[in-house]
Amino acid sequence: MELDRRLVLGLFVATAATASKQAFASEPAALQADIALLARIYETLHPGLYRYQTPDQFKERCALLQWNLSRPLTLQDQYLRLSGLLAQVRCGHTYANFFNQSGAVARLIVAPANKLPFYFVWIGSKMIVSANPLGLDGLNRGDEILAIDGVPAAEIQRRLLPYIRADGSNDDKRRVLLSVTGSDRIETFDVFFPLLFPNDRAAFTLTVRDSKQGKTRTVTVVPIDQKQREAMAATAPNLNAPDYWSLTYPKPDIALLTMPGWALFDVKWDWKARIQAIFEDIAQKGARGLIIDIRDNEGGLDCGYEVIAHLIDRDLPLFADYDRLVRFRSTPADLNPYLDTWDRSFEHLGEGATDLGNGFYRLSNDEDEIRRIAPRGPRFQGKVIVLSGPQNSSATFTFIDLVRRNGLARIYGQPTGGNQRGINGGSFFFVRLPHSGLEADLPLVGTFPKTPKPDAGLTPDVRIDTSADDIARNIDPVLQRAISDLA
Numbered sequence: 001m002e003l004d005r006r007l008v009l010g011l012f013v014a015t016a017a018t019a020s021k022q023a024f025a026s027e028p029a030a031l032q033a034d035i036a037l038l039a040r041i042y043e044t045l046h047p048g049l050y051r052y053q054t055p056d057q058f059k060e061r062c063a064l065l066q067w068n069l070s071r072p073l074t075l076q077d078q079y080l081r082l083s084g085l086l087a088q089v090r091c092g093h094t095y096a097n098f099f100n101q102s103g104a105v106a107r108l109i110v111a112p113a114n115k116l117p118f119y120f121v122w123i124g125s126k127m128i129v130s131a132n133p134l135g136l137d138g139l140n141r142g143d144e145i146l147a148i149d150g151v152p153a154a155e156i157q158r159r160l161l162p163y164i165r166a167d168g169s170n171d172d173k174r175r176v177l178l179s180v181t182g183s184d185r186i187e188t189f190d191v192f193f194p195l196l197f198p199n200d201r202a203a204f205t206l207t208v209r210d211s212k213q214g215k216t217r218t219v220t221v222v223p224i225d226q227k228q229r230e231a232m233a234a235t236a237p238n239l240n241a242p243d244y245w246s247l248t249y250p251k252p253d254i255a256l257l258t259m260p261g262w263a264l265f266d267v268k269w270d271w272k273a274r275i276q277a278i279f280e281d282i283a284q285k286g287a288r289g290l291i292i293d294i295r296d297n298e299g300g301l302d303c304g305y306e307v308i309a310h311l312i313d314r315d316l317p318l319f320a321d322y323d324r325l326v327r328f329r330s331t332p333a334d335l336n337p338y339l340d341t342w343d344r345s346f347e348h349l350g351e352g353a354t355d356l357g358n359g360f361y362r363l364s365n366d367e368d369e370i371r372r373i374a375p376r377g378p379r380f381q382g383k384v385i386v387l388s389g390p391q392n393s394s395a396t397f398t399f400i401d402l403v404r405r406n407g408l409a410r411i412y413g414q415p416t417g418g419n420q421r422g423i424n425g426g427s428f429f430f431v432r433l434p435h436s437g438l439e440a441d442l443p444l445v446g447t448f449p450k451t452p453k454p455d456a457g458l459t460p461d462v463r464i465d466t467s468a469d470d471i472a473r474n475i476d477p478v479l480q481r482a483i484s485d486l487a
Contacts, residue, residue, distance in 0.1 A: 024075045030435035031069040047446030048424040052090040080195045083163045093443040095165040100439045113225035114194035121179040125154035128468045133232045138219035142211030142472020168455045172390040173417030182233035183296045211472040242269040254289040255282045263300030279310040283378040289486030293387040299394025309376040311408045316373045322447040325360040326350045340430040384409035385482045393417030411460040413478045420453035
């Protein structure tokens with residue numbers, strides 16, 4: 001979700017370009033003023049600020065950050081410390097969004113040549129090479145990176161996790177964000193690894209365990225920059241073309257719909273018409289099984305509602321198990337200059353909402369864009385399997401929850417990202433800190449369950465994990481199992 005892949009995440013890079021071009025401040029008083037402003041904005045507007053922390057804990061964390069800013073710091077250090085504060089909100093949509101930073105900030109924290117020149121995934125605390133697009137000597141699919149410049153991979157992950165966004169205690173989501181797979185234009189690991197483990201040398205020294213013989217060797221690789229990282233992903237699905245979503249038939253009567261993302265805010269193609277055409281093709285082919293692969297899909301627009309419309313024969317109500325709450329009726333006028341957004345009506349999001357008397361306002365039915373999904377033909381009446389994983393944390397989390405609770409599909413794969421205790425999202429401000437020039441995403445609508453829920457993502461009906469051996473052999477066990485069960 002480049003927006004959240006990625007999440008509204010990265011939604012509006014164009015908006016970021018409007019940020020001030022002033023030089024970055026490093027004076028302690030100015031940076032401390034930024035944190036005081038951020039604290040007031042979040043305390044006033046963020047619906048999930050206290051979902052996993054108390055007001056006193058947030059104040060203490062802000063005070064600690066202000067103390068850390070009592071001496072001049074580089075922009076990179078400011079960004080890292082701000083990210084640490086925001087990560088403690090434990091919200092997947094609350095972070096110093098590198099997609100939404102100004103060009104000047106991006107040149108310092110995104111662009112440099114300080115990135116590992118291959119793809120990898122985390123399996124627990126193990127870093128496994130998943131692809132070697134540049135054909136580097138000594139690296140193969142399935143190899144395990146034991147250490148980078150002498151630092152064990154498990155230690156690298158341990159130190160990175162406190163800076164990574166996710167909902168609640170869902171560390172599986174944090175780990176998947178730290179994987180580098182080419183599915184995001186900007187990779188989370190690429191941003192944070194150089195900040196915590198700076199390397200001004202001309203190469204990385206890797207300690208590698210061979211996937212076939214188990215032998216250990218040393219491999220030296222030259223870092224790449226952001227342009228080279230993006231070039232590595234040149235064969236990835238093109239967000240701006242309708243075939244970004246692919247429909248294939250692994251068997252004549254089994255359809256496979258692959259949807260790597262729903263962050264389609266600025267695309268020119270008609271994604272609703274694309275879904276309609278997909279289901280018409282499935283009907284014409286007479287498929288009796290359908291696999292929907294959204295494992296790489298964090299979310300974006302509610303494209304899943306259009307898919308569900310072809311799986312039901314009666315209206316399906318939404319939001320029955322959760323309240324949708326905001327913290328304000330209208331934003332304080334003196335804060336508005338620091339709140340960037342694509343829709344200024346968000347400044348009055350809580351007008352007409354019900355005052356619950358506890359600092360929250362419940363959005364009324366009239367303020368929901370959609371309260372139910374109506375059926376649409378052609379209806380697919382065969383068996384449906386949805387492939388899930390930790391990346392599913394926003395609109396895809398909601399989709400998986402809906403299809404499973406309503407018996408529309410079985411879920412195969414790994415537990416989702418997101419959290420059953422609710423997530424924050426829907427509408428967003430992009431907070432522009434005037435002195436540092438940094439940006440922080442601010443979700444405005446919080447969903448809260450009406451009954452107690454676990455601090456966890458959604459568990460699949462059939463859990464299937466991918467091993468290092470599967471990666472080495474280029475096997476997708478989740479997809480293979482789904483095809484086998486539908487055959």
